[in-house]
Each structure stands twice: as C-alpha cells, then as structure tokens.
Amino acid sequence: MGHAAIIAGQGFNGVSLASILLLTALGLALSFGLMNVINMAHGEMLMVGGYLSFLATKMVHGPLAFPFALLLSFAGAALLGALLEVTVIRWLYGRPLDTLLATWGVSLILQQAARSLFGAIGVEVVAPHWLEGSVSIEHGLLAGLSMPYVRIFIILLTVAVLGLLMVFIARTRWGLYLRAVHQDREMAQALGVNTRWVDLVVFSMGTGVAGLAGAALALIAPVTPTVGQSYVVYAFLVVIVGGLGSLFGTTLAALLVGLFSAGVQMFTSISLADVWLLVLVILFIQFRPKGIIYQRSRAMKEA
Amino acid sequence: MLELEGICAAYGKSRVLENVHLSIAPAESVTLLGRNGVGKTTLLRTIVGLHPVSQGTVRFAGEEVTHSAAYQRARKGIGYVPQGRGIFPHLTVEENLRLGSASARKGEHNGGDAIPAHIFELFPLLRRVPNRKGGVLSGGEQQQLAIARAMVAQPKLLILDEPTEGIQPSIVQQIEEILREIRTRLKVAILLVEQYLDFAWSIADRFYVMRRGRIVENGSPRDSDPASIHHLLSV
Numbered sequence: 278m279g280h281a282a283i284i285a286g287q288g289f290n291g292v293s294l295a296s297i298l299l300l301t302a303l304g305l306a307l308s309f310g311l312m313n314v315i316n317m318a319h320g321e322m323l324m325v326g327g328y329l330s331f332l333a334t335k336m337v338h339g340p341l342a343f344p345f346a347l348l349l350s351f352a353g354a355a356l357l358g359a360l361l362e363v364t365v366i367r368w369l370y371g372r373p374l375d376t377l378l379a380t381w382g383v384s385l386i387l388q389q390a391a392r393s394l395f396g397a398i399g400v401e402v403v404a405p406h407w408l409e410g411s412v413s414i415e416h417g418l419l420a421g422l423s424m425p426y427v428r429i430f431i432i433l434l435t436v437a438v439l440g441l442l443m444v445f446i447a448r449t450r451w452g453l454y455l456r457a458v459h460q461d462r463e464m465a466q467a468l469g470v471n472t473r474w475v476d477l478v479v480f481s482m483g484t485g486v487a488g489l490a491g492a493a494l495a496l497i498a499p500v501t502p503t504v505g506q507s508y509v510v511y512a513f514l515v516v517i518v519g520g521l522g523s524l525f526g527t528t529l530a531a532l533l534v535g536l537f538s539a540g541v542q543m544f545t546s547i548s549l550a551d552v553w554l555l556v557l558v559i560l561f562i563q564f565r566p567k568g569i570i571y572q573r574s575r576a577m578k579e580a
Numbered sequence: 581m582l583e584l585e586g587i588c589a590a591y592g593k594s595r596v597l598e599n600v601h602l603s604i605a606p607a608e609s610v611t612l613l614g615r616n617g618v619g620k621t622t623l624l625r626t627i628v629g630l631h632p633v634s635q636g637t638v639r640f641a642g643e644e645v646t647h648s649a650a651y652q653r654a655r656k657g658i659g660y661v662p663q664g665r666g667i668f669p670h671l672t673v674e675e676n677l678r679l680g681s682a683s684a685r686k687g688e689h690n691g692g693d694a695i696p697a698h699i700f701e702l703f704p705l706l707r708r709v710p711n712r713k714g715g716v717l718s719g720g721e722q723q724q725l726a727i728a729r730a731m732v733a734q735p736k737l738l739i740l741d742e743p744t745e746g747i748q749p750s751i752v753q754q755i756e757e758i759l760r761e762i763r764t765r766l767k768v769a770i771l772l773v774e775q776y777l778d779f780a781w782s783i784a785d786r787f788y789v790m791r792r793g794r795i796v797e798n799g800s801p802r803d804s805d806p807a808s809i810h811h812l813l814s815v
C-alpha cells in the first residue's frame with residue numbers, strides 16, 4: 278500500500294468520523310443557537326439511538342431490519358428529547374448554568390439506566406448483509422485503499438439528513454418560524470408564533486438526529502453506556518469552531534475536526550491527537566471567538 | 581374593546597407603571613403621549629404580552645388576557661409595531677410578511693401563506709422588493725414593512741410605538757396617510773405612542789398623557805389645543 282493510499286484512507290476515515298460528529302453537533306448547534314441551552318445529555322441521545330438500533334435488529338429480521346432500526350432510533354431519541362424539554366429544560370429558561378447542571382444529571386441517570394439494562398459491556402449491531410464488504414482499489418496510485426460500504430453508507434446518510442434539514446429550514450413554514458425565533462424571539466411571539474412549540478420541535482428534532490448518529494455509530498463500534506461521552510466532546514468542539522446559526526459553518530467545522538484527528542493519528546497516538554486538537558481549537562477561538570460563520574442572534578445577545 | 585384596569589408593572593424592584601387605566605373602543609384611534617422614560621413602551625409591552633403585569637387586568641375583545649402569552653394575544657387580534665420596527669434582518673420582505681400570518685385566525689383568513697391583496701394596495705413599495713433582505717431596507721421602508729406585517733393578520737387593534745422615529749419627513753407623511761386609511765377604511769383601532777405631536781394629533785380621536793408611570797391627563801384633540809398639554813411633554 279503506497280503513501281497516497283494511506284493518506285486517502287485516513288482522509289476517508291476522517292470524513293466518516295466527521296459525518297457522525299456532524300449528526301451529533303447539528304442538534305447541539307440548533308438548540309444552543311435557538312434557545313441558548315447547552316444540553317449536557319445530548320451525548321446520551323446518541324447512546325439511546327445506538328441501543329434502540331440494537332433492539333430493533335433483534336426484533337426485526339431480514340432486509341428491513343436496518344431501515345427500521347434507523348427509524349426507531351430517530352423516533353426514540355426525538356421522543357426522549359421532547360420529554361427532556363417539557364420536563365426539565367422549559368422550566369429553566371434563561372438560566373443557562375442551571376440547565377447545564379440539570380441536563381448533566383439527566384445524562385448520568387441515562388448512563389446508569391443503560392448500564393442496568395444492558396450491562397457495562399458494549400453490544401454490537403450486526404450490519405445488514407447489503408452493507409457488508411467494501412470498495413477496494415487494486416491498481417494505480419491508490420492501490421490497496423479499501424472503503425467499507427458501512428462507512429460510505431454513514432457518509433451518505435449524513436448528506437441526506439443535512440439536505441433534508443436544509444430544505445426544512447429554508448422552505449417550510451416551521452423552518453421560517455425557526456429562523457424568525459432565532460433572529461428575534463420577542464417579535465416572533467408578538468406576531469403569533471408559538472415559540473414554545475418551535476423550541477420543542479427543534480430540540481426534539483436535534484436529539485432525534487443524534488439518535489440517528491447513534492444508530493450509524495453502532496454499525497462500526499460497540500454501543501456502551503458511555504459511548505455518547507466520547508463523541509459529544511468533539512461535537513461541542515464542532516459547535517464552537519463552526520459558529521452558531523449556520524449549517525454551513527457546522528458542516529465545515531465537522532469536516533475540519535474529523536479530518537484533523539484522522540490525519541494527526543497517522544503520526545501520533547489517539548490521546549496525543551486529542552491534545553493537538555484541543556490546542557488548535559483554543560488557538561482558533563482566540564482569533565475567531567464566534568466561529569467560522571456567525572449570524573447575529575438576539576438569543577445570544579441577551580445572554 | 582381594550583380595557584386596562586389598574587395596571588402595575590415593574591422591572592425588578594423598580595415600578596414603572598402605577599395603576600394605569602386606559603380603554604379603546606372598536607375602530608377608535610388613541611394616542612399615548614409623554615416624555616422619554618415615563619413607561620409608554622412598557623405599557624404597550626404589557627398589552628402585547630411581552631412584559632408581565634404585577635397587578636391589574638388586561639381585557640381584549642371581551643376576554644381577560646392578563647396572563648395570556650404574546651402569541652395568543654396576537655391570534656386574538658392585537659397587531660404590534662415595536663419601537664425600532666422589529667424587522668427580521670436576515671429574512672426577505674416576503675418572509676417577514678408571511679410571518680404576519682402566523683397569527684391569522686383560522687377561518688377568518690384566506691389561509692396558507694397568501695398575503696392579502698389589500699396589503700399591497702396600502703404598501704405598493706413592498707410589491708417591488710419581495711426578495712430583498714429586511715436588514716438592507718431603509719428606515720422608512722422597514723417601517724412600512726413592519727406596519728404591513730402587522731396588518732397581514734387583519735388585527736382588530738394596531739399598536740404602534742413611535743413609528744416616525746428616525747424617518748425622513750416625506751415618508752412620515754406617507755405613513756400618516758396609511759394609518760388614516762387603516763383607521764377609516766379598514767376600521768382597525770389604533771393605539772399610537774408618539775413624540776411628534778402634530779402627527780399624533782392628526783390621527784387620534786383621543787389622547788392620554790403619561791407621567792412617571794401614571795396617566796395624568798386625557799381628552800380629545802378636538803377639545804384641546806396641542807399647546808395646552810405641551811408643558812407636560814417638553815423637558
């Protein structure tokens with residue numbers, strides 16, 4: 278395997294990592310941008326999605342098993358998110374520190390619940406047979422490069438989710454409400470927009486997409502009670518680097534973070550790669566404290 | 581149609597409204613006058629539902645709405661044009677207008693996203709620039725857009741907070757004509773906060789004067805000379 282193939286292979290891994298990071302970060306960016314809420318339990322939505330995907334493939338067999346798993350993990354995580362919004366977050370509006378603490382508590386409860394139900398050792402989701410195998414390149418410059426179908430699928434899934442989300446935000450009535458609330462919450466309310474509903478819908482949509490990320494992740498790694506923790510930290514970095522209120526910025530940041538960690542891992546260990554990533558993010562926010570792309574938002578100004 | 585009884589409101593511990601009584605009949609046009617900082621904007625915000633009332637009741641169209649959320653009051657027929665106009669800067673003119681129909685009452689409106697034709701008759705300017713972003717419009721254009729947006733939902737009461745602030749005189753006249761049209765032809769009640777006395781005088785059936793959070797004077801422009809209340813307004 279030549280150098281070019283190794284670099285291309287790491288690039289491919291970086292993009293597939295970026296896909297999962299992006300699916301996780303989208304919900305964080307949406308709820309932070311819109312409601313000024315930092316949801317510490319967001320990583321657990323990924324975990325819940327992973328376990329739901331595991332359960333779904335146990336319940337249903339055959340070619341429809343995995344599509345059903347995706348659906349169930351989205352719906353389950355979205356419902357759990359809605360429950361979290363209605364029972365906890367809604368009552369702590371305008372108190373970001375209390376929200377942080379409360380959702381952290383929820384995150385611990387969910388982790389322990391998973392440990393009690395499924396045990397501390399991870400469970401595996403067997404990829405459907407149509408996702409077995411990989412694209413291998415045997416000749417030329419990239420000879421030896423192998424791209425598993427599962428990872429290609431995760432990238433395509435992310436592109437599809439991103440596309441649907443863009444259409445939702447730019448073309449639908451609820452998307453218009455979302456943009457209006459983001460820009461000026463009070464005015465949107467005075468025009469008759471039920472901002473509580475907008476918050477609820479957007480928040481649970483974000484957790485639902487994190488659930489999808491969990492189902493996607495379950496294809497390439499075991500699902501453990503703490504699986505969310507390891508990804509949500511990167512997702513937070515993506516949100517910080519990407520800036521708020523811009524899908525484009527979040528996407529770009531996810532790609533940067535994903536490619537960077539995959540790239541640096543070629544030369545050093547995983548933990549050292551994390552150190553370099555953090556150092557770079559800290560340097561980055563010195564120069565662009567509001568991220569790559571920043572849109573003014575009342576929600577942020579008042580904070 | 582709108583009745584405020586003994587309204588008190590505060591920011592933290594400092595009270596800004598003290599026992600305010602105010603009423604507006606259907607299709608009546610009322611102006612609220614007073615110096616800066618006497619509580620006019622806060623009073624409007626308590627009517628719209630953006631500022632909590634600590635005592636007193638707000639009744640609108642026969643129902644008590646003292647503790648209703650702002651979006652519910654908007655749906656009952658309160659249109660609001662805030663100070664600074666409240667245009668969504670990153671949304672287009674058309675999107676800003678469509679948001680006006682967020683409060684359209686079901687059945688009373690032609691439904692969907694269609695913007696009623698009479699809006700464009702009143703504001704021909706807006707027909708020409710549907711895709712321009714709200715943030716790049718001039719002050720006068722934004723003001724027209726803000727009024728048009730409030731009118732999309734066909735409100736029963738239109739509340740305007742200093743609509744002439746920072747707008748050039750020729751446009752002020754245009755806005756005056758539009759408001760007169762809204763009052764006489766569309767029969768919408770108007771509550772206007774205004775510093776510019778001539779403008780307020782030409783539109784209002786009745787006036788209230790506020791001072792330090794209280795109503796200190798009220799009457800009709802027909803019976804009083806602007807000069808007679810001038811001492812209450814000038815600094």
